[in-house]
Amino acid sequence: MKKLYYYIPFICFCFLLVFFLKQLFEEQSPSELPSVLLNKKLPLIELEKLEGYHFMSYENLIFNDKPFLINVWSSWCGPCKIEHDNLMKLSKTYKVPIFGINYKDEIENAKNFIENYGNPFSIIGVDRKGKEVINLGVYGIPETFIIDSSGFIKYRHVGPILEYDMLNVILPILKNLEE
């Protein structure tokens, strides 16, 4: 019995090793945060209207009849430009409604951005100071949320939506929600 005590360090070490192995094969980077708002109702956020574009109030938004995306973007944000084409595809080709939240931007620059690169957003809200999106747990733009038809947050994507993400993550989730 006494001799078994001597194996304790070895056993503890083996446990440790297993954890490390698991973590090494983990796909998600340790600095990426999963959203804590998943499966919770979209929190109340108060945004301003962007002149010349459609706007919808929070109350109407959460009773939308089909699932939609919320995309937090800005004209000064590089990755936003990268994902812009895919957003256009989602909106025009796949007919996904996208609610754009313009984050900490100048009105003129925001308008120029959409006019020059195309407008994938069916409705646009403006968060001038960047305070409102904190209610969504946004920490780095661009961020995209998938909201179901009852107003619940189903998924959050941090960073630009690349083709891979669009085809293998976003669209399948949306399809799932529609059924």
Added chain:
Amino acid sequence: MYKCLLIFLVLFSSISAISKEKNDSLVAKELFEELRCLVCQNQSISESDAPLAKDLKLIIIEQLNEGKTKTEVKSFLVNKYGEFILFKPTFSLKNIFLWMSPIIFLIFGIFLTYRFYYFSSVNIQNSEKLTAFEKRKLKSILNKDVK
């Protein structure tokens, strides 16, 4: 001996009583240092220059001014960003192993030490008893000397 302990305790507690009163800006500073910046994840929002850090600082100050307590502000942020944003892990059941680990290790160490003292004293006691062979040999040596 106990008098000293008493003196120590009295002094210690009286100092606590005279402690500075906390005001809002101090609480804000404390909060800033206890929260992780989500962009520059190796820094607290106090240290970070990231825009998000600045926004969070503003929101914290705003909420404190509204009269919210430190705990309320923290739980607001945890609701939005998860426990990751807290540098000090919560005292929840989930984290029980974390908070109890120093005590567990100490107790384990004390237990091992106790076993060490107990078993070595048993060993010494056992080895201190002379075997029959040794007893005879001792006798013969002693007898030789006497001659």
Added chain:
Amino acid sequence: MITEFGHFLLALSLSISLIQFLIPAIGVKINSINMMKTSSLSAYLSFIFVLISFLALLWAYITSDFSVSLVAKNSHSLKPLIYKISGLWGNHEGSLLLWILILTFYSATIAYLGKRLPLKLVSLVLSIQGLIAVAFISFILFTSNPFIRVFYPNIEGEGFNPILQDFGLAIHPPFLYLGYVGLSVSFSFSIAALLIGRVDTLWVKWVRPWTLIAWIFLTIGIALGSWWAYRELGWGGWWFWDPVENASFMPWLATTALLHSSIVAEKRDTLKAWTILLAIVAFSFSLLGTFIVRSGVLISVHSFAADPSRGLYILLLLFLFTGGALFLFAKKSPDLKSGSLFQPISREGALIINNIIFSSAAATVLVGTLYPLFIDALSNSKVSVGPPYFEAVFIPLMVPAILICAFSPMLSWKRAVISNLYERIIGIFILSILITSILVFLYDGSPTAFLGLFLGFWLMLGTIYEIAFKIGIGKKLEIMLSRSINLPRSAYGMSLAHLGVAVFIIGVTVSSAWREDIEKSISLGDEIFIKNYKLIFSSYDKIQGPNWVADKATFFIFKNKIKIDSLYPERRFFPASQVTTSEPAIMSNVFSDLYVVLGEKNTENNYYSIRVYYSPLLNWIWFGIILMVLGGIFSISDRKHRLGYTSFKKLVK
């Protein structure tokens, strides 16, 4: 050409290391003296080849040879020479080559100094060192080769991280590695002892100098890193409980415990299994640190570019060495026979308490560092374990250790009668409380400040009293002199090291409890008042350096209406990497630091954001560490450590 030569020699050293591992091991098994004797030649050759290989890579850096992929990625022709050199180890591949260089250097040194040690023991030690070398050299050659060429080299290197261009940071890795790798020696000695099946007091005597050397270097390495962080990062902080910092602190804690437990092992021929376990664990912590930095599993500012495949290889190494060692330990250490007994209340008993506390501390830091990993693996949610946790947990753990440390050198061996010491202990206690109370009252301190100060003075007074007593203060001068000269250096070493800890505690307590800071937006000509200093923002220039442009502010510092100094904080911009860094300006003296950081300029109103910190006794943190290192140096220069390594004749002289 030189690069290829270096590459070739590295491959050659792999073969030599393989021989160094196999032949002596077989020699021990079949009892062939000739085979065992090959170990020293292998060690020497291995070291020479790795050295030349290292120099070849160094040459590539110095000449900015961008056809070498590593140099192209990490260097730049405009870098100052010293940073070109230190750039060699500022990346994953190069730092591993440095690691191997130091490993083979230690092996060669063991071979040279160990001529009078039992052949079997030295052969096994060198054999294990050889195995470690084989593992790491193959890691380098097969996954992280620094000698890879680029076939279409660019004219210029891809630069560098400007933050790395600092003297403190440049020399901190070599010291740290000398510490980490030094622990491999204690490790190898332990494995050898387990394989032979015998641990005796002579073995402890032979291992101790290596452990001390590793400890000294590790302490210096960690301190340099902290000192750099304090001077460069702009927050007046010097320790962040970052995973990689913890990865260096854990081996330090384990090694400190090891140094103390080996005293008991040597004196009483007991606690041997525990000492061996600590040596294995200390080196394993080194390997673990290597894993954490290079695998990308934990978030850290120190991480090299994360690469899971490298992580896997290191995990394999960990499994082989740590797993193998711990398994061997489990099998063989029950056979180690215990020696003599001592009472729980005795010098040995106090050393055991030290070990319980330091080992618990190391284990706690390990749990805290890895906890986010556990939670993520088990529940896929993220938590953070940061400074608030570690401080809340580490400090209370250390309190009993400090309390005992003050008077444990006064305890007798085997059986101490505390009642004899009562008067002295109470005297020191009262004096410490008095001093602390006066200071806390005068300067308005918090309870934590009280505790910290008390512990610092308690340890300081206890240590000073003990050494004064040993020297015989109060007796005749001749007695004092002769006692001082005859006192073994290790006694001075112990007192110096403990004194260093006391000074360190006081430094930490005072600099954090009584720190004052101001954060403001100011414009030219404004005045800032902090403590009894007045700072005037007198001017603002644009200056240029070798690879940066900067805004430099000039502050005049006044005390009691007299100008005592000027400070020039800068904000540097590095065009090559588009990074902005802030260079704080610090006015240091023995009693305080005044620390000024230049922040961003508000372009609208020409206001600059400024932070000023006043940290009293901050430099006592570094003084304390210097004293600890001095203590280590005194200890290792003690005559008894040369025992067994030098001929008896030399000692008798």
